[in-house]
Amino acid sequence: MERIITIGREYGSGGREIGRRLAEKLQFAFFDYQIVTELAKRTAFAEEYILSIQEKRPYPVLPVPTVRMWAPPNPMLDQHLEVFLKESEVIRDMADKAPCVIVGRCADYVLRHRNPLRLFFYADIADRMERCRKRNEEQKSLNHDVLRKIITQTDKNRSRYYEFLSGQKWGAKENYDLCINTSSADTEKIIQCVISLL
């Protein structure tokens, strides 16, 4: 059985929550924000700074190894790369410790040589908006266009971060073992569906 499950997900698809419950059911460790906390401990960077880097890809889409080969000296890029590379180290260390579910942070790519089960969750935009309103007090009262823009922008940031680090297209089914439309079934069934594949 795979000991590592990685989760990519569209904003508002419920993928994070499914990952948490999947980990609970399998008695796997669950890593999400803990990665940032651990990364902050290992570097001189504040958690907020790390998140800000992850939220906006600062440079053209090129996988890290390519950038490292030809980029001219640039202290800002070097700092960002330091965060990316340290984060990969944290992810690998966490995956070494115990069977785990890891949400986001390009873990499917970072751990590609360890044969993780790579999941991607997506959903219809209407369902994603409804889920955002339900789970987030601040988003409850936002109008349709504003909330939609937040969703689109968050996905764009995730996509840029993933592409910057891996050189692969975020959400392209070829990069995953299973892509699940969370609009199609309830969470319990989806969890069973994933477990059947292990």
Place this chain on the structure above:
Amino acid sequence: MERIITIGREYGSGGREIGRRLAEKLQFAFFDYQIVTELAKRTAFAEEYILSIQEKRPYPVLPVPTVRMWAPPNPMLDQHLEVFLKESEVIRDMADKAPCVIVGRCADYVLRHRNPLRLFFYADIADRMERCRKRNEEQKSLNHDVLRKIITQTDKNRSRYYEFLSGQKWGAKENYDLCINTSSADTEKIIQCVISLL
């Protein structure tokens, strides 16, 4: 439980065989080539002619209703549209009769108002080539480039047919409930995975 399962699949991904075994397990009817046979019975067209239309989209990518609205008189297009529309009728009739698994033929789009479980199967190119060689005596001895070209061309034809009929992108995960990489798990697990979602 959904009574209709539709299957889209890349050539060589094993999706058809998974569909057949899934139908067997669920005791659902299994429709694949039968649709062409039934269509030939209901029209004046030979099975070979029907297949030749389905293999090559003759006109620009536009969903059928759009074409019908503005296209100038064109007997060939009309004949092709007659096949497409009759085929949709056959698919709807078959889906009415019994719970079923339907492979290809844009069934997910044709039956979209009946809430089918829409599956799409894909796989790594190396696995697809290996599967083609195993199951097809003629393809066994083909060289790498020739076989790869056959796979690519077949997918292109499926994609054109799907886009012509539905106006949607073939294989884009948004159009399916579950996309499964058949390189990732064995057939039995994949079948269990699908059944868990019903």
